[in-house]
Amino acid sequence: MDFTTIVFYVFAALAIFAAVRVVTARNPVHAVLYLVLAFFNVAGLWLLLQAEFLAMALIMVYVGAVMVLFLFVVMMLDINIERVRSGFWNYLPLGATIGLLMVAEMAMVLSGKYFGLEALPGHAMAPDYSNTKELGRLLFTDYVYPFELASVVLLVGIVAAVMLTLRHRKDVKHLNPARQIAVKAADRLRIVKMASEKEQGE
Amino acid sequence: MEALVLSFFQWFWNLFGLWDTLWAIVEPFWTLIWIVMRIVVILIPLLLGVAYLTFWERKIIGWMQVRIGPNRVGPWGLLQPIADGVKLFLKEIVIPTKADGGLFILAPILAIAPALAVWAVVPFFDGGMLANLDAGVLYLLAVTSVGVYGIIIAGWASNSKYPFLGAMRSAAQMVSYEVSMGMALIAVLMISNSLNLSDIVRAQDHGRFADMGLGVLSWNWIPLFPMFFVYLVSGVAETNRAPFDVVEGESEIVAGHMVEYSGMAFAMFFLAEYANMILVSAMVAIFFLGGWLSPVGFLPHGILWLLGKIAVVLFVFLWLRATFPRYRYDQIMRLGWKVFVPLCLVWIPLIGVWMMSPFNIWK
Numbered sequence: 001m002d003f004t005t006i007v008f009y010v011f012a013a014l015a016i017f018a019a020v021r022v023v024t025a026r027n028p029v030h031a032v033l034y035l036v037l038a039f040f041n042v043a044g045l046w047l048l049l050q051a052e053f054l055a056m057a058l059i060m061v062y063v064g065a066v067m068v069l070f071l072f073v074v075m076m077l078d079i080n081i082e083r084v085r086s087g088f089w090n091y092l093p094l095g096a097t098i099g100l101l102m103v104a105e106m107a108m109v110l111s112g113k114y115f116g117l118e119a120l121p122g123h124a125m126a127p128d129y130s131n132t133k134e135l136g137r138l139l140f141t142d143y144v145y146p147f148e149l150a151s152v153v154l155l156v157g158i159v160a161a162v163m164l165t166l167r168h169r170k171d172v173k174h175l176n177p178a179r180q181i182a183v184k185a186a187d188r189l190r191i192v193k194m195a196s197e198k199e200q201g202e
Numbered sequence: 203m204e205a206l207v208l209s210f211f212q213w214f215w216n217l218f219g220l221w222d223t224l225w226a227i228v229e230p231f232w233t234l235i236w237i238v239m240r241i242v243v244i245l246i247p248l249l250l251g252v253a254y255l256t257f258w259e260r261k262i263i264g265w266m267q268v269r270i271g272p273n274r275v276g277p278w279g280l281l282q283p284i285a286d287g288v289k290l291f292l293k294e295i296v297i298p299t300k301a302d303g304g305l306f307i308l309a310p311i312l313a314i315a316p317a318l319a320v321w322a323v324v325p326f327f328d329g330g331m332l333a334n335l336d337a338g339v340l341y342l343l344a345v346t347s348v349g350v351y352g353i354i355i356a357g358w359a360s361n362s363k364y365p366f367l368g369a370m371r372s373a374a375q376m377v378s379y380e381v382s383m384g385m386a387l388i389a390v391l392m393i394s395n396s397l398n399l400s401d402i403v404r405a406q407d408h409g410r411f412a413d414m415g416l417g418v419l420s421w422n423w424i425p426l427f428p429m430f431f432v433y434l435v436s437g438v439a440e441t442n443r444a445p446f447d448v449v450e451g452e453s454e455i456v457a458g459h460m461v462e463y464s465g466m467a468f469a470m471f472f473l474a475e476y477a478n479m480i481l482v483s484a485m486v487a488i489f490f491l492g493g494w495l496s497p498v499g500f501l502p503h504g505i506l507w508l509l510g511k512i513a514v515v516l517f518v519f520l521w522l523r524a525t526f527p528r529y530r531y532d533q534i535m536r537l538g539w540k541v542f543v544p545l546c547l548v549w550i551p552l553i554g555v556w557m558m559s560p561f562n563i564w565k
Contacts, residue, residue: 029358033305036351056340064347065377068354072373075358075366130336132397177536 008048015041028074032067039063053132204236240332244321252476253283259520266524293465298360301462305359310463310470313352316345317477324484325400327494327505338399339391342485343384346440350376352474353442353449353459360462368458371531372442372449378538379439385546386433389426389553390489393564403493409563415499421492425563428549430490432542434518437482439534441475443519445526446534479519480512487511 018038025031039062046055139147215221228235257272257279264271272279297306323338325331335341350373357369391397394405411419423430439446450458460471487493487508494508529537557564 027302029302029305033355052335052337053340056337056344059344060340060347064344064350064380068350068373068377071351071354071358072370075354075369130397132337132340175532177533 011041011044032071032074036063036067051131053135251480252473255476257283262520263524290465290469295465295467298462300361302359305355309352309356309359310467313474314470316349317474320345320481323399326508337397339397347380356459362462364455364461365459367455368449375534376440379436382432382538382542382546383436383440386429388550389429390422392553399488403488406492407495417495418497423490428545432545434486438522441478441482444523445529448531451528483512483515486515
């Protein structure tokens, strides 16, 4: 067993452990943190596959931004874990079916030769091969329309999210930053010149 | 370098006639030992730099406020950081009864680990870095974005109100300013045509002024001045330094996420903050101020230039702290989202058009 294989098994085992703890952890904040750990290990696996752009993007986008906001929300909520678990037996058949489907799909991918799927050919990369550059070139040449379409969908999502949460309340004391910045000392303060006064009784 | 170190060890242990037996044991692990040695060579000066940055900060702020600053421990107060370190080291770490014990201890570790791990890709001189990653900038952005977890977890695990408020403020602030930092870097990546930090420095060595022997005018800070400004200010905000230090604003929420921490656990947050400051300064130096490059043609390039540039940017950090009053929270958010992000969004297409025009200066 060479070094890479050992590293793979360490990452894989940790990823599975973390994924199991995401669903079994009693504290929602702990569950979110286990999800972060799972992301880290998956990023490690992608690095082993020489997909450094995907690995870094996973950490940057999911761990660095999405999960931070997720944690933000989970910490604010007072989640009653008993109530969340109350529907467990009702949802079990549906969950189990989806789980079994995913297991079947994974089995078909992993044992491709029995199901008539060609295993993905391994590529021997040149030493100066840059995953990031190649991905960028493909995205902006061959796949430019799907890529731009995806970004438009995301933009619509952003605008929709803003519109859904935007409420104009009348009783808010709204500040106008431009006016605040434009304020000069003379607008607020008047310096009066006056002769000094004599004290009484002298 | 590796051969030089090896031959030195060979010479040293041959004085005792032990080299052959020793090498037989060590050889399978030599690569690992060599990496660890390089990590130590980077981290020890960094931690010393952090210690003396605190001293330098107190001295400079003292001088700016017409005081003397620390001058009691050792000559000119030079042993002050050592005394502070020993004091923090010997203090008890108090864990609040209602705190989440495991996460409470994990938080300072999560704060300092990314702050140190990023240094793996920082090029100190031509070829002088721990890992020459082609995706160096991505690694940098990915690892620095993890740093916020230390603060958030600290705030939550303390199970106390002020730390939690501090954590909430920092989560919003750090995520916001990461956006403008990343966008400022896009312009740098466009004109350098690389994600490798060494290549980004080398790309600044070309141009009309560099050929005339005035490299300082060829560095990215002139053609990308708005991005330079955005990156520098976002860097101050990202490290939660004054005037963006609402996360630990003393007059509002005591010390933010660090309220419940004492002893070494507190020191770790402190170390992480100052290590991040040095890191942001190093990044400003590498992306915009030409890294290890010499400003004039007749002086050689080298690590001293990089250290000098880092020191200048760090001075700006301290200068800002001594000069500006603290921003209000909504003003911080406005600056990040409504000023910096649109500025980057305008400047990036502008650079693109410039690069495609006949006036392209980065060919």
